[in-house]
Amino acid sequence: xxxxTKKSINGGExxxxxxxAQDIFIFEEFNEEQKMMAQACQDFIDTEITPNIEEIDxxxxxxxxxxxxxxxxxxxxxGISVPEKFNGMGMSFNTSMLIADIIGAAGSFSxxxxxxxGIGTLPxxxxxxxxxxxxxxxxxxxxxxAACYCLTEPDAGSDANSGKTKAALTEDGKHYLINGxxxxxxxxxxxxxxxxxxxxxxxKNLTAFIVEKDFGGIxxxxxxxxxxxxxxxxxxxxxxxCKVPVENMLSERGNGFKIAVNILNIGRIKLGSGILNGAxxxxxxxxxxxxxxxxxxxxxxxxGAIKGKLAEMAIxxxxxxxxxxxxxxxxxxxxxxxxxxxxxxxxxxxxxxxxFAIECAISKVHGSEVLDYVADQGVQVYGGMGYSADAPMERxxxxxxxxxxxxxxxxxxxxxxVGMVLKRAMKGEINLFEPAMAVSKELTSVPxxxxxxxxxxxxxxKEVIKKLKKVFLMVGGKAAMALQDKIEDExxxxxxxxxxxxxxxxxxxxxxxxxxxxxxxxxxxxxxxIAMAQVYLAGAVDKINAAAxxxxxxxxxxxxxxxxxxxxxxxxxxxxxxxxxxRRQIADYMVEKGKYPFS
Numbered sequence: 021x022x023x024x025t026k027k028s029i030n031g032g033e034x035x036x037x038x039x040x041a042q043d044i045f046i047f048e049e050f051n052e053e054q055k056m057m058a059q060a061c062q063d064f065i066d067t068e069i070t071p072n073i074e075e076i077d078x079x080x081x082x083x084x085x086x087x088x089x090x091x092x093x094x095x096x097x098x099g100i101s102v103p104e105k106f107n108g109m110g111m112s113f114n115t116s117m118l119i120a121d122i123i124g125a126a127g128s129f130s131x132x133x134x135x136x137x138g139i140g141t142l143p144x145x146x147x148x149x150x151x152x153x154x155x156x157x158x159x160x161x162x163x164x165x166a167a168c169y170c171l172t173e174p175d176a177g178s179d180a181n182s183g184k185t186k187a188a189l190t191e192d193g194k195h196y197l198i199n200g201x202x203x204x205x206x207x208x209x210x211x212x213x214x215x216x217x218x219x220x221x222x223x224k225n226l227t228a229f230i231v232e233k234d235f236g237g238i239x240x241x242x243x244x245x246x247x248x249x250x251x252x253x254x255x256x257x258x259x260x261x262c263k264v265p266v267e268n269m270l271s272e273r274g275n276g277f278k279i280a281v282n283i284l285n286i287g288r289i290k291l292g293s294g295i296l297n298g299a300x301x302x303x304x305x306x307x308x309x310x311x312x313x314x315x316x317x318x319x320x321x322x323x324g325a326i327k328g329k330l331a332e333m334a335i336x337x338x339x340x341x342x343x344x345x346x347x348x349x350x351x352x353x354x355x356x357x358x359x360x361x362x363x364x365x366x367x368x369x370x371x372x373x374x375x376f377a378i379e380c381a382i383s384k385v386h387g388s389e390v391l392d393y394v395a396d397q398g399v400q401v402y403g404g405m406g407y408s409a410d411a412p413m414e415r416x417x418x419x420x421x422x423x424x425x426x427x428x429x430x431x432x433x434x435x436x437x438v439g440m441v442l443k444r445a446m447k448g449e450i451n452l453f454e455p456a457m458a459v460s461k462e463l464t465s466v467p468x469x470x471x472x473x474x475x476x477x478x479x480x481x482k483e484v485i486k487k488l489k490k491v492f493l494m495v496g497g498k499a500a501m502a503l504q505d506k507i508e509d510e511x512x513x514x515x516x517x518x519x520x521x522x523x524x525x526x527x528x529x530x531x532x533x534x535x536x537x538x539x540x541x542x543x544x545x546x547x548x549x550i551a552m553a554q555v556y557l558a559g560a561v562d563k564i565n566a567a568a569x570x571x572x573x574x575x576x577x578x579x580x581x582x583x584x585x586x587x588x589x590x591x592x593x594x595x596x597x598x599x600x601x602x603r604r605q606i607a608d609y610m611v612e613k614g615k616y617p618f619s
Contacts, residue, residue: 029043030449031350031444032441032444032450034524035450035521036455040532044346044536045114045349046533046536046537054111057100057115058118061119062122064097065126068091073415077127077128078251079243079250082209085129085132085251085253089166089210093163098161099160100116101142102145102160106157106161113352116137117348120291121294121296121297124294124295124296124297125301127249128248128250129252131422132253134291134294135167135168135206135207135252136207139169139284140160140207143169144157144270146370147270147275149267156213165212166210166212167211167213167215168206168211168213168215169214169283170202170217170231172202173202173203181280183217183219185202186220187218187264188220188221189266195264195265196220196269197237197262198231198237198262199262201257202257203257204244204256207252208256208257209253212234213233214233215228216259217229225274228269228271229268235264237262237263238257239258240257241255241256244256246422248418249422282370285374288381288383288384289379291383292344292384292387293387294423295420296340296341298416299333299616302333302413303330303337303615303616305398306329306397306401307321307615308614309405310611320401324600326607327604328603328607329401331606331610332555332603335555335556337394337618338533338556339390339527340383340526341533342529343525344387347379347380358372377436377440378437378441382522382525384427384430385430385518386525388430389424389430391423392420394420398416398417431511431515434518434519437522439514441521442496442500452496453497456496456497456500459494460494463583463584463587464583477535478531481553481557484594485557487591487593488523489524490591491588492517492521494588498575499571502576512570512571513574516570520564526556527560530552530553530556530557533553534549547605548609551602551605551606552606554597554602555597555599558597565588572584
C-alpha cells in the first residue's frame with residue numbers, strides 16, 4: 021500500500037499549479053494485495069448478488085439482504101476502513117475507494133453497503149470516544165450490526181442544519197429524549213445502530229448521537245416505493261421519547277453539523293468511485309449485446325453511430341477513474357503526512373479529506389453524471405430491448421438516477437466547490453488572486469506567437485490545459501470582483517464556474533494518467549488510453565467555452581465583455597482533433613476484447 025510520506029498538493033491548487041504525471045496515482049498501480057481484495061469483492065458480487073438480483077429488488081424476502089450483508093461482513097468487506105484492533109481490515113483510503121468502486125456493480129446492494137460502511141460507520145470511527153469505538157466498531161466491521169444515518173428531514177434536505185428533531189436532557193441528567201422525524205433513511209429497515217442528528221434546546225447547530233434500535237421509542241413507515249435501487253431499505257424513522265444515554269452523544273454538543281459536512285465529503289468521493297464498476301458493467305454489456313445484435317446482416321457495432329456511443333461511454337468512464345483515484349491518493353498522502361507529524365489517526369483522516377473537499381465534490385458530480393450518461397446510452401444501444409425489464413439496461417437506468425441526488429445534489433455540490441475555492445482564496449490558503457490579476461493583464465497584452473515543442477507526448481495538450489485554467493481565473497476573478505459578496509447569490513454563474521472546474525480537473529487527470537501509462541508501458545501499448553485522453557480534452561474545451569461564455573454574458577457589457585470574449589477565444593484555442601477516427605479505434609478495441617478493457 022502507498023504509505024510513503026511525500027509532499028502533497030493542497031486542495032483546489034490544481035487550478036493554479038501544474039502537476040506531473042509521476043506525481044499522481046492511477047488505477048493501474050494498485051498492488052497485489054489490493055487487487056486480491058478487489059477480486060474477493062467481485063467474487064462476492066458474482067456469487068451473492070448477481071444470481072439473486074431479481075429477488076433482492078422484489079423485497080419479498082425481508083431476510084435476504086440482511087443475510088447477504090452479514091456474508092459481506094464475514095469476508096471483511098464491511099471493515100475495510102476500520103482498524104484491525106476493532107475487527108476491521110485497517111486498509112488505506114484509496115483501497116477503501118477501490119472496494120467502493122467494485123461494489124458499485126452490485127445494484128441496490130451498493131447503496132446498502134455504502135450507507136453502512138460510510139455514513140453509518142465513519143462518524144463513530146472518526147468522532148467516537150475510545151469506549152464508543154470499542155463498543156460499536158467491532159460489530160459494525162463484522163456485520164453483526166448494521167448502521168444507518170439519520171440526517172434528512174421533511175423540511176431539511178440540502179439545508180440539513182435546519183432540522184427540527186430535538187434532544188432534551190432528562191431531569192436526572194443521565195439521558196437525552198429524542199423526538200422528531202427523519203426521512204429517506206437507507207438501511208433503516210434492518211439497522212441496529214442509528215447515527216441521529218438533533219438540536220438541543222435552542223442551539224444553532226445540530227448534535228449527533230449514537231442510537232441503538234433497542235433503546236425503544238423508534239417507529240417506522242413502510243418501505244418507500246422508489247424509482248430505482250428497489251432492493252435497498254429506505255424508510256421514514258420516527259423518534260418518540262427515544263431514551264439515549266448521555267455517553268452516546270457523538271463528539272461535542274453542537275458539533276453535529278461539522279460531523280455531517282465532513283462525513284459527506286468522504287461520501288462524495290466514495291460515490292465518485294462507487295459509480296465506476298457500474299459504468300464498466302453497463303459498457304461491457306453493451307459491447308457484448310452490440311456484437312450479438314444483427315441488423316442488415318451485420319453486428320450493430322460495425323456501424324459508426326454505435327461505435328461512437330461505445331467509445332464515448334468508455335472515454336467518460338476513463339476520465340472519471342482518472343480524477344477519482346488521483347484525488348483519493350492526494351487525500352491519502354495528506355493523511356500520511358499529518359500522521360507522520362504526530363496527529364491522531366482519526367483526526368488526520370478527517371483533515372486529509374477536508375483539505376480535498378473541492379476534489380471530493382468534483383468526483384461526485386463528474387462520476388454521477390458519467391454514470392447517468394452511460395446508463396442512458398446503454399438503453400439506446402440496446403434499442404427496444406433497453407426498455408424491457410427482461411434486459412439489464414432497464415434496472416441500470418433506474419438505479420443510476422439517484423446518484424445525482426445522493427450526498428448533496430449536483431447543483432449544491434457545484435456551488436460548494438466554487439464557494440470553497442473563493443473562500444480559500446480570501447483566506448490566503450490558495451493563491452488565486454495573484455494569477456487571476458496576471459491573466460487580467462494578459463488580456464490587454466500582445467499575444468505570444470511562440471511555437472510549442474510538440475516532440476514530447478501531450479506537450480500541446482498540456483498547453484491547452486494551462487490556458488483552460490486561465491479561463492477559470494479570468495471569469496472567476498472578474499466575477500468575484502464585480503459581484504463581491506453577492507456572487508453566491510448568482511447561482512447560475514457559480515454553476516458555470518463549477519463546470520469549468522470539473523472539466524479542467526477531469527481532462528488534466530485523463531492526460532496525466534495516459535502519459536504515465538505511456539511511460540510505464542510505451543506509447544504503442546497505451547495508444548487507446550492516449551486517444552481517450554485526447555478526445556476527452558477536445559470535448560472539455562468546447563464545454564468550458566460554452567460555460568464561460570454564458571457566465572461572461574451575464575455580468576459584463578460593452579468593451580469589457582469584448583475583451584473577455586477575445587480572451588476566451590484565445591484560451592480555448594486548440595488544434596482540431598479527428599475524434600471520429602479515434603472513437604472508432606477505441607470502439608474496435610473494445611469489441612475485440614468483448615468488454616470495457618481499460619482498467
